[in-house]
Amino acid sequence: MGKNKCGISRRQFLKTTAAGVAFALVSRPLLSEAKEEHDLVVTSGEPAAATKKALEAIGGISRFVKKGNRVVLKPNMSFSNPPDQGSTTHPLVIATIAQACIEAGAREVLVLDHTLRRAELCLERTGIRDACKQIKGVHVLALQERKFFREIKVPQGKVLERVEVMKEVLESEVLINVPVAKSHSATGVSLGIKGLMGLIWDRESFHSQYNMSQALSDLATVIRPQLTILDATRALVSGGPGGPGNVIKPNLIIAGTDPVAVDSYGVTVAPWYGQKFNGRQVEHLLVAHQRGLGKIDADQLKILKERV
Amino acid sequence: MRKFLQALSLLLFSTLFFLATYKLPDWLPADIYLRLDPLLGLNAIFASREIIYRALWSLTLIGATVLVGRFFCGYICPMGVAIDFLDLLFFPKKGRRELKQDALLRKVKYVLLIVFLSAGITGLSLAFLMDPLALLTRFYTFILYPLTVTVINLFLDLVRPLFNLLGWVTFSHLHYVQPVYYMSAITLLIFGGIIALNRLAPRFWCRYLCPLGAFLSLFSPLGLFKRKVTDDCNECMKCRKTCSMKAVKENPREISVSECIQCRTCAEVCPREAISFPSSLSLGGEYSPRDLSRRGFLYSLTGGFAVGFLAIRTPFTSLQSKYQLIRPPGAIPEEEFLRTCIRCGECMKSCLTNTLQPCLWESGLSGLWTPKLDLRLAPCEQNCNVCGKVCPTQAIRSLPLEEKSHAKVGTAVLRKEMCLVWAQDKPCLICDEICPYNAIVFRPVDGFRRPVVIASKCNGCGFCEQRCPVKGESAIVVVPNGEIRLKEGSYIKEAKKLQLDFRPDPGDDKFLLEESGFRIEEKKEPVRTIPEEKPSPVKPKGFL
Numbered sequence: 001m002g003k004n005k006c007g008i009s010r011r012q013f014l015k016t017t018a019a020g021v022a023f024a025l026v027s028r029p030l031l032s033e034a035k036e037e038h039d040l041v042v043t044s045g046e047p048a049a050a051t052k053k054a055l056e057a058i059g060g061i062s063r064f065v066k067k068g069n070r071v072v073l074k075p076n077m078s079f080s081n082p083p084d085q086g087s088t089t090h091p092l093v094i095a096t097i098a099q100a101c102i103e104a105g106a107r108e109v110l111v112l113d114h115t116l117r118r119a120e121l122c123l124e125r126t127g128i129r130d131a132c133k134q135i136k137g138v139h140v141l142a143l144q145e146r147k148f149f150r151e152i153k154v155p156q157g158k159v160l161e162r163v164e165v166m167k168e169v170l171e172s173e174v175l176i177n178v179p180v181a182k183s184h185s186a187t188g189v190s191l192g193i194k195g196l197m198g199l200i201w202d203r204e205s206f207h208s209q210y211n212m213s214q215a216l217s218d219l220a221t222v223i224r225p226q227l228t229i230l231d232a233t234r235a236l237v238s239g240g241p242g243g244p245g246n247v248i249k250p251n252l253i254i255a256g257t258d259p260v261a262v263d264s265y266g267v268t269v270a271p272w273y274g275q276k277f278n279g280r281q282v283e284h285l286l287v288a289h290q291r292g293l294g295k296i297d298a299d300q301l302k303i304l305k306e307r308v
Numbered sequence: 309m310r311k312f313l314q315a316l317s318l319l320l321f322s323t324l325f326f327l328a329t330y331k332l333p334d335w336l337p338a339d340i341y342l343r344l345d346p347l348l349g350l351n352a353i354f355a356s357r358e359i360i361y362r363a364l365w366s367l368t369l370i371g372a373t374v375l376v377g378r379f380f381c382g383y384i385c386p387m388g389v390a391i392d393f394l395d396l397l398f399f400p401k402k403g404r405r406e407l408k409q410d411a412l413l414r415k416v417k418y419v420l421l422i423v424f425l426s427a428g429i430t431g432l433s434l435a436f437l438m439d440p441l442a443l444l445t446r447f448y449t450f451i452l453y454p455l456t457v458t459v460i461n462l463f464l465d466l467v468r469p470l471f472n473l474l475g476w477v478t479f480s481h482l483h484y485v486q487p488v489y490y491m492s493a494i495t496l497l498i499f500g501g502i503i504a505l506n507r508l509a510p511r512f513w514c515r516y517l518c519p520l521g522a523f524l525s526l527f528s529p530l531g532l533f534k535r536k537v538t539d540d541c542n543e544c545m546k547c548r549k550t551c552s553m554k555a556v557k558e559n560p561r562e563i564s565v566s567e568c569i570q571c572r573t574c575a576e577v578c579p580r581e582a583i584s585f586p587s588s589l590s591l592g593g594e595y596s597p598r599d600l601s602r603r604g605f606l607y608s609l610t611g612g613f614a615v616g617f618l619a620i621r622t623p624f625t626s627l628q629s630k631y632q633l634i635r636p637p638g639a640i641p642e643e644e645f646l647r648t649c650i651r652c653g654e655c656m657k658s659c660l661t662n663t664l665q666p667c668l669w670e671s672g673l674s675g676l677w678t679p680k681l682d683l684r685l686a687p688c689e690q691n692c693n694v695c696g697k698v699c700p701t702q703a704i705r706s707l708p709l710e711e712k713s714h715a716k717v718g719t720a721v722l723r724k725e726m727c728l729v730w731a732q733d734k735p736c737l738i739c740d741e742i743c744p745y746n747a748i749v750f751r752p753v754d755g756f757r758r759p760v761v762i763a764s765k766c767n768g769c770g771f772c773e774q775r776c777p778v779k780g781e782s783a784i785v786v787v788p789n790g791e792i793r794l795k796e797g798s799y800i801k802e803a804k805k806l807q808l809d810f811r812p813d814p815g816d817d818k819f820l821l822e823e824s825g826f827r828i829e830e831k832k833e834p835v836r837t838i839p840e841e842k843p844s845p846v847k848p849k850g851f852l
Contacts, residue, residue, distance in 0.1 A: 188850025
């Protein structure tokens with residue numbers, strides 16, 4: 001249409017169109033492969049900038065969030081500590097991701113956790129509620145009542161047959177796990193997979209009733225975040241999960257779709273309790289890997305590294 | 309006009325009550341009603357033999373009463389408002405005969421006042437039993453507050469589907485944590501009793517029982533506004549019939565000034581408009597003596613001393629420092645605490661975690677309704693200092709957060725025979741995980757990492773006791789041993805002096821690793837093999 005006005009002949013038009021279509025056909029998979037061929041994206045910098053960069057590097061949040069979607073972000077805001085203590089996800093990391101989701105057309109973004117400490121204090125002192133206050137469509141909630149959870153079956157469960165999960169997680173299109181990197185007195189480290197425990201009702205039984213590593217893997221078979229963004233801008237390398245403990249600053253954001261790969265790389269970015277470890281040395285990650293939930297050897301991962 | 313002011317006062321009282329919670333701004337005196345109460349103030353000052361600065365606020369009420377008369381009861385007292393309102397609801401005014409024992413009953417409140425004040429002189433705080441503001445605050449705390457939360461939550465549950473439909477995310481996830489309290493039934497019975505007495509006479513409580521009213525009536529005859537009846541009066545007795553305090557005498561031109569609460573209902577109902585309340589400076593002349601005889605006064609005084617003696621000279625007092633009672637952080641030393649605390653329940657209302665609970669007989673009559681920490685129920689939150697902020701007599705000192713976090717309330721003690729790790733070699737670490745002060749560390753003992761409390765780091769917050777998964781009594785309990793109770797001065801300094809450190813040293817975990825010779829590659833033979841647990845006593849949990 002309008003070819004005469006544009007001043008190009010039909011042949012030219014067809015040629016150009018064909019070329020365009022061909023380019024699109026060839027390049028589209030190439031472009032997205034460029035992003036998907038990497039297991040992980042690791043960016044270095046200040047929390048907000050590094051997060052933004054990581055989202056760009058991974059191909060934009062729109063790879064995961066479509067128009068009209070409801071997105072759940074799962075930070076770690078279980079403890080009523082300020083961000084510098086390293087026991088909770090940095091508020092700017094959460095705010096940056098939430099903003100990107102809204103810009104990608106998300107209907108609403110729910111920032112959810114089942115906190116260990118008193119809910120109102122966690123929301124206030126972690127700074128996450130404040131950081132998200134200005135973004136329209138983002139709600140930061142600590143769900144502490146059983147009525148907000150629903151029991152689901154764990155078909156591949158070895159120790160866990162059923163588990164009560166936040167309804168909102170079950171009813172949303174996208175789940176993005178945004179853990180913080182910290183040590184943990186029961187599981188060695190608490191990263192993405194351990195962080196999934198913040199989405200269930202009964203945590204105590206994981207400690208007292210089950211083999212924790214098996215239970216965590218069982219959980220990871222039913223709660224599958226599309227994306228894990230590990231906030232390693234700070235790492236609580238001892239005294240975790242609640243702190244206080246030694247906090248170091250790796251200044252890293254690690255993002256990927258493979259939850260085991262993200263965690264395994266996360267293990268290597270800081271010395272835990274003064275010692276270097278790798279993913280295979282973390283029991284719950286090894287179990288998750290053995291059950292086919294993801295790659296564990298950080299040195300064999302294809303990593304796209306960027307610096308802000 | 310009066311009804312409006314009354315409603316406003318009750319609203320203000322209720323608002324301040326509900327605002328008394330975590331993140332109460334420093335400038336807001338949520339306990340102002342209790343501070344204004346001269347009976348509570350005087351009682352605490354007598355009992356503690358100290359000037360309590362917050363209690364000096366009550367001088368304004370005394371001053372106002374001297375100036376205006378006993379207006380507090382008719383316009384401001386929230387208990388009076390509650391009684392008036394519930395009276396309207398339950399007992400339509402007709403059909404209540406005059407009480408034959410009226411004259412006798414009127415003395416009761418003076419007897420009570422003298423008993424309470426003289427008991428106060430002996431060092432026993434007792435006025436809380438019948439002070440209207442303390443009573444009402446307790447009723448609010450133990451009954452009305454939990455009930456309100458229940459009703460709100462029920463309502464929220466009911467409309468939740470609607471919120472969901474509308475997509476109101478925040479509302480559809482709204483839920484308030486339900487507070488619970490011991491002794492709520494007793495509180496309800498007492499309050500219910502006060503209301504039920506209205507069946508006999510309107511404002512029965514105010515007329516015959518209220519010791520605060522009795523106290524204020526001592527000053528009211530000096531007041532500026534006095535009832536005046538002109539010659540138009542035809543003795544129709546309408547004023548006498550409607551007077552809720554029965555202050556109008558048999559000759560309706562006369563009034564018992566001390567009983568008049570200035571409600572001016574008589575002026576409103578008088579068909580001949582013969583009654584007015586002009587301002588008149590009449591110091592002295594009309595100050596009529598109380599109805600109480602000298603003998604009655606002496607008896608009451610003796611009675612008060614006797615109660616004081618009975619309540620204080622008991623083994624409870626000698627054992628005061630030996631009870632398993634954990635007092636709120638910032639509570640002054642036990643003896644002074646019992647003397648100063650007016651048992652209003654405001655601290656228990658404001659407590660963020662609901663750990664503050666009323667005592668029954670744990671420390672005898674003198675400890676009735678005083679606040680204690682029930683750490684199995686809930687811990688004391690390290691970032692909250694609201695209980696001291698709202699304490700009207702400062703039996704719990706109002707401390708800045710930094711000071712409060714050094715006000716050690718006790719020390720956690722591990723009961724090894726019950727601990728899952730010590731007694732059963734189970735891999736439990738919940739107390740360590742939750743401890744906000746890193747006061748619990750693991751030490752290798754008998755081939756197994758076992759929790760140990762570092763007493764100098766523990767400030768008694770009780771997170772460990774509350775979370776301990778052992779059924780029944782916790783395997784780790786906070787005992788009062790090591791508590792810091794200061795009447796004045798800095799808790800930080802005191803803690804330093806005692807070499808306590810609540811800013812935990814994060815290096816302790818590392819110390820554990822180094823001392824125990826942790827190596828990734830080397831395999832150490834376990835001293836003892838434990839089936840489920842991987843046999844390395846020194847490795848941090850979770851690492852292979």
